[in-house]
Amino acid sequence: MVSSKDIWSPSGHSNFELFANKLPEQGTLLEIGSCVGKSTVAWAEAFEKQNKKWHIHTIDLFWGIDTYIPNAEWFKLYKASGTEIRSLTGEEMLNEFKENIKGRDNITWEQVEFNNEYVCPVRPTASFFDANHNYDAVTTFLDKYGELDYIFIDDDTKDFPGTQKAIDDFLLKFPREVIRGKVCSILQK
Numbered sequence: 227m228v229s230s231k232d233i234w235s236p237s238g239h240s241n242f243e244l245f246a247n248k249l250p251e252q253g254t255l256l257e258i259g260s261c262v263g264k265s266t267v268a269w270a271e272a273f274e275k276q277n278k279k280w281h282i283h284t285i286d287l288f289w290g291i292d293t294y295i296p297n298a299e300w301f302k303l304y305k306a307s308g309t310e311i312r313s314l315t316g317e318e319m320l321n322e323f324k325e326n327i328k329g330r331d332n333i334t335w336e337q338v339e340f341n342n343e344y345v346c347p348v349r350p351t352a353s354f355f356d357a358n359h360n361y362d363a364v365t366t367f368l369d370k371y372g373e374l375d376y377i378f379i380d381d382d383t384k385d386f387p388g389t390q391k392a393i394d395d396f397l398l399k400f401p402r403e404v405i406r407g408k409v410c411s412i413l414q415k
């Protein structure tokens with residue numbers, strides 16, 4: 227099986243053990259924004275290491291990297307973080323994703339747009355959001371899944387003020403235990 231360490235990512239994730247440690251022994255994780263699967267596989271590895279029985283349901287548009295990183299501002303950010311910028315079509319992206327998750331039966335996926343109409347086919351216990359990082363997208367996510375006991379949101383950093391503001395607004399309305407880092411963990415109510 228492919229290791230998450232060998233999977234390319236625009237976000238640079240590789241270890242979710244700290245987060246998996248906060249979760250119950252079993253459940254379903256809804257991941258929004260798998261790209262070619264680095265975070266998906268990293269979550270699977272983290273659950274495996276901790277002997278936790280988790281199903282991961284992951285979604286992405288799989289529209290291609292050039293469509294996803296649409297402007298010069300994003301390119302600047304990614305370059306500055308040392309991320310290798312790749313150009314992948316939607317088809318290449320999806321094929322690479324499928325190769326990367328091969329052999330992992332606890333991962334299911336959908337090619338679908340996340341928006342306020344999205345209906346997850348399984349009831350999630352927790353969700354990891356790593357799609358669009360603007361205010362509206364993160365707010366839509368929190369409106370839909372803010373009720374979950376375990377929420378993880380990537381890019382809670384000053385480079386993504388929309389993400390930070392959406393999280394701040396949510397926590398003002400619904401105070402929760404929170405650990406803020408690159409990935410923000412909003413935990414049980």
Ligand SMILES: C[S@@+](CC[C@H](N)C(=O)[O-])C[C@H]1O[C@@H](n2cnc3c(N)ncnc32)[C@H](O)[C@@H]1O
Nearest residue numbers: 235259260261264265286287339340356357358
């Ligand atoms: C930062 S990348 C995710 C990185 C990935 N988690 C990893 O570890 O490599 C963001 C992904 O979100 C997807 N995306 C953006 N907006 C989306 C939406 N509205 N619905 C579904 N996927 C979306 C993009 O196609 C892209 O693959």
